[in-house]
Amino acid sequence: MPINTLKLTSPAKLNLFLHISGQLENGYHELQSLFHFLDKGDELTFERTNDGIVTLECNLSELVTEQNLIIKAANALKAKVPQAQDGVKINLQKVLPMGGGVGGGSSNAATTLLALNELWSLNLAHSELEVIGKSLGADVPIFVRGRSSIAEGIGEKLTDYPIDEKWYLVLTPQVHVNTALLFSSTELPRNTKKIDLCNINYTGLTPEHKNDFETLVYKNHPDVAKAIDWLLEYAPARLTGTGACVFSVFESKQEAESIFNRLPADLSGFIAQGCNISVTHQQLREQLS
Numbered sequence: 074m075p076i077n078t079l080k081l082t083s084p085a086k087l088n089l090f091l092h093i094s095g096q097l098e099n100g101y102h103e104l105q106s107l108f109h110f111l112d113k114g115d116e117l118t119f120e121r122t123n124d125g126i127v128t129l130e131c132n133l134s135e136l137v138t139e140q141n142l143i144i145k146a147a148n149a150l151k152a153k154v155p156q157a158q159d160g161v162k163i164n165l166q167k168v169l170p171m172g173g174g175v176g177g178g179s180s181n182a183a184t185t186l187l188a189l190n191e192l193w194s195l196n197l198a199h200s201e202l203e204v205i206g207k208s209l210g211a212d213v214p215i216f217v218r219g220r221s222s223i224a225e226g227i228g229e230k231l232t233d234y235p236i237d238e239k240w241y242l243v244l245t246p247q248v249h250v251n252t253a254l255l256f257s258s259t260e261l262p263r264n265t266k267k268i269d270l271c272n273i274n275y276t277g278l279t280p281e282h283k284n285d286f287e288t289l290v291y292k293n294h295p296d297v298a299k300a301i302d303w304l305l306e307y308a309p310a311r312l313t314g315t316g317a318c319v320f321s322v323f324e325s326k327q328e329a330e331s332i333f334n335r336l337p338a339d340l341s342g343f344i345a346q347g348c349n350i351s352v353t354h355q356q357l358r359e360q361l362s
């Protein structure tokens with residue numbers, strides 16, 4: 074019996090560290106980054122239709138465009154499997170901050186690939202979905218894979234790296250950091266020594282596991298600097314991706330909440346638990362069983 078509806082959470086990610094160790098001739102950068110998922114995300118509903126049309130509704134009307142990665146993901150699947158005749162009505166409830174380095178758009182694209190592969194009975198392997206995902210954005214494959222991982226190369230070489238599932242206080246400065254511009258800055262450090270995966274031994278926000286974008290973003294974005302400085306009063310803090318979001322990690326929800334409760338009115342944020350397995354994958358398993 075084919076399934077008609079899927080209701081999935083499309084989670085945020087954090088880059089617990091992000092090292093840049095070189096630049097290739099095509100301009101892309103060599104990275105090493107630990108990706109971990111959060112149990113907070115956007116809500117996506119997929120309803121199969123038989124009219125062959127892909128439609129998107131969203132609580133933020135400005136996101137309903139052909140440029141939305143959800144539409145692009147659905148179209149990429151149609152291009153890959155031209156004989157797929159079904160359509161889909163998609164509803165997106167955007168919860169995650171946009172352009173904040175928590176990967177919301179990439180996560181939505183991956184959730185769409187995973188959901189439509191099932192709803193449209195395409196039977197593509199997840200490795201094939203990862204390849205389609207990569208054409209949509211550097212971070213899409215990690216969300217398709219759905220396991221806490223270290224990314225290497227330009228972000229495409231993924232190795233499982235499960236860690237303790239702790240609690241994160243994420244601050245969300247309302248500024249947009251331009252990823253492509255940052256990558257092209259002459260001031261960006263590009264020579265962090267590569268760590269041998271066997272010797273990574275990640276133990277938290279220590280100086281050896283940093284974010285190479287952080288100094289530059291701190292310098293150019295006073296709102297990000299303010300959020301980092303506030304967190305540093307209580308715990309070590311890091312930028313995720315190219316920002317603007319920053320985070321600290323705590324052993325318990327109560328500890329994270331006790332700091333969150335002191336947040337001044339001009340800062341915003343949320344608390345979430347870290348997950349080694351993306352919530353999308355957990356929900357897919359439940360809804361398909």
Ligand SMILES: C[C@](O)(CO)[C@H](O)COP(=O)(O)OP(=O)(O)OC[C@H]1O[C@@H](n2ccc(N)nc2=O)[C@H](O)[C@@H]1O
Pocket residue numbers: 088100101102103104106174179209210211212226227228252253256314315
């Ligand atoms: C740095 C991260 O935020 C870590 O999560 C992501 O890898 C960036 O992901 P994203 O925003 O989806 O990035 P993409 O849309 O794939 O690339 C944006 C731009 O960043 C630069 N870019 C990206 C990835 C990489 N390894 N080297 C680069 O130089 C390229 O100029 C590219 O045109």
Ligand SMILES: Nc1ncnc2c1ncn2[C@@H]1O[C@H](COP(=O)(O)OP(=O)(O)OP(=O)(O)O)[C@@H](O)[C@H]1O
Pocket residue numbers: 136140141142143170171172173174175176177178179181182212252314315316
């Ligand atoms: N489904 C989507 N959800 C959010 N943004 C989208 C989506 N599709 C396309 N976009 C565009 O992508 C831009 C950045 O989105 P996103 O929220 O993924 O950034 P991010 O968290 O900085 O991601 P990353 O960590 O991968 O750089 C948005 O400003 C928006 O214009």
